[in-house]
Amino acid sequence: MINSLLISLQTNIPTPVPKDLPLPLPLPEWLLIIILVISFLAHLVFVNLMLGGTLLTLWSQIKGLKDKKYDLLAKEIASTITVNKSIAVVLGVAPLLSINVLYTVYFYSANALTGLAWIAVIPLVTIAFLLTYLHKYTWKVFENNKAVHISILALATVILLFIPFIFLTNINLMMFPEKWAVVKGFFNAMMLPNVFPRYFHFLFASLAVTGLFLFWYMSRKNYEFENLLPGFTRYDIQRKGYSLALIASICQMLIGPIVLLTLPTKGMGWNLILVIFTGVAMALPAMWMMWKGLQASRENIGKNFYKVVILMSITVVFMGSGRQIYRANALEPHQKLVKLRTEEFQKIKKEAFVKSRRAQAAENSADLSLADKGKKVFNQNCAACHKPKEMLVGPPVTEMAAIYKDKKTDLINWIKKPGKKRPNAPQMPGFPKISDEDMSTLTEYILTINN
Structure with a gap:
């Protein structure tokens, strides 16, 4: 019966159905999901800061070729990149382990299908990180050769912009087992409908988070602003930070519907819609507060800053939860097929084991009877x-x-x-x-x- 069900399902849906590993989870599933969502969001925030900081540093340094004060701004932003990078790497361990444990078959299947691109993540990340360190510590060395200095950061930026494509392609591909039989390598998988919308949504998120970070970082009382950034006022940087965060957030709002529309409907559900729109509802007042802050006086621009951060943080949590809900919805039918196939495999394996034991017992019995018979003939004669x-x-x-x-x-x-x-x-x-x-x-x- 199980075989018939599997055959009929696979005939109607040409989807590879592998066997699962019948091993117990090290923790309750709900706890692993919470760890996955929270640790991934913490990791993602610092990835956003790393990438957003790199883009702003590159932009500021290029602009600094004509206006020296922007070169100083680039130097200050660059000093944060390597720190945020290190935190992002450390925080990336927990979500990577969690998703491996929860979605072993799906995650590793996607990794195998993207092949060399997935393997290339480690050398690409290593090269990009070394380039950011080289850029950070050679500011004076290349003081009179800005083209070389900017080129170092530009190369790091290109690599850091490409690496998210690999992760997004893998995470996207693991949710759609029906594509595994037709996908031919990384670049083919990258062309799946939802990858590019999610990628641009991620880029604007990086700029929004970095804008708020710079607002806070350079507004601190113990930050020696006048010595480090002559030519700017704190108000100038605060306006730039708020403006960047607001514009990037608006762009995210515009891309959001495209992200949803390019997702296959199999993962949609009222639970997902409710979570997504709750996140949007939290973001709208935060965006309004940023807009009001840009219209306010110097003294009042940061009046609602921490409210903005809290509301945006809640939005991030809801959006991250929405990703997990969609993943769970999308994979649920396939997981049922995998469970059936695994149970069938275990049944066949058990029957084969029992049959083997019986055959061995029969063979041992035959051998024993033969020995007893020989001994009987010996005793008689x-x-x-x-x-x-x-x-x-x-x-x-x-x-x-x-x-x-x-x-x-x-x-x-x-x-x-x-x-x-x-x-x-x-x-x-x-x-x-x-x-x-x-x-x-x-x-x-x-x-x-x-x-």
């Missing part, structure tokens, strides 16, 4: 003159076994028609009446008595 290991009338059986080792035919001939070998022992009588079957079991018993 030979035991009066031969002991297994001691001299009686004739030599011990162990001696016979040693003499006729690998010479079963010779031993049979001797038993049927023996001669006299030992002057101090009587001649052994012949046993021509022992049947061929009994003779075979008897000689087998004699030759194996040492074993």
Whole structure:
């Protein structure tokens, strides 16, 4: 019945259905999901800061070729990139392990289908990080050669812009097993409808988060603003930070519907719609507060800053939860198929194991019966003159076994028609009446008595 169900389902839906690994989860599933969502969002915030900071540093340094104060701004933003990068890497361990445990078959299948691109993540990340360090610590070295200095950061920026494509393509592909049979490599998978909308949504999120971060970072009382950024006022930077965050958030709002429309409907549900629109409802007042802050006086621009951050943080949590809900909705039918296939495989494996054990038991029983039969023939015809290991009338059986080792035919001939070998022992009588079957079991018993 299970086989029939699997065949019918797979006939209607040409989807690869692998077997799962029937291993228990190390923690309750709901707890692993919470860890996945929270740790991923924490990791994502610092990835946003790293990428957004890199883009703003590049923009500021290019603009600094004509206006020196922007070069100083680029230097200050660059000093935050490597720190945020390190935190992003550390925070990336928990979500990576969680998604591996929760979605092993799906995550590793997507990794295998994207092949070299997925493997290339580590060397690409390493090169990009080293370039950001090189850029950060060679500011004075290339003071008079800005083209080279900017080129170092530009190369790091290109790599850092490409790496999210790999992750987004994999995360996207793992949700759609029906595409596994038709996808041909990373670039083919990258062309799936939802990848580019999600990518641009991610880019604008990076700029929005970085805008709010710079507003806070350069508004701190212990930040030596006048010494580090002559030519700017705190108000200038605050306006730039708010403006960037607001514009990027508006762009996210415009791209959001495209992200939803390019997602296959199989993962949609009222639970997802409710969570997404709740997140949007939290973002709208935050955007309004940023707009009002840009219209306010110097003293009041940051009046609602922490309210904005809290509301935007709640939005991020809802959006991250929405991703998990869609993933769960999309994979649920396939997971049921995998469960059925796994149960069927376990059933077949169990039956094969039982069959093997029975066959082995039957073989052992046959061997035991053969040995008992040989011993019975021995006791009837030979035991009066031969002991297994001691001299009686004739030599011990162990001696016979040693003499006729690998010479079963010779031993049979001797038993049927023996001669006299030992002057101090009587001649052994012949046993021509022992049947061929009994003779075979008897000689087998004699030759194996040492074993």
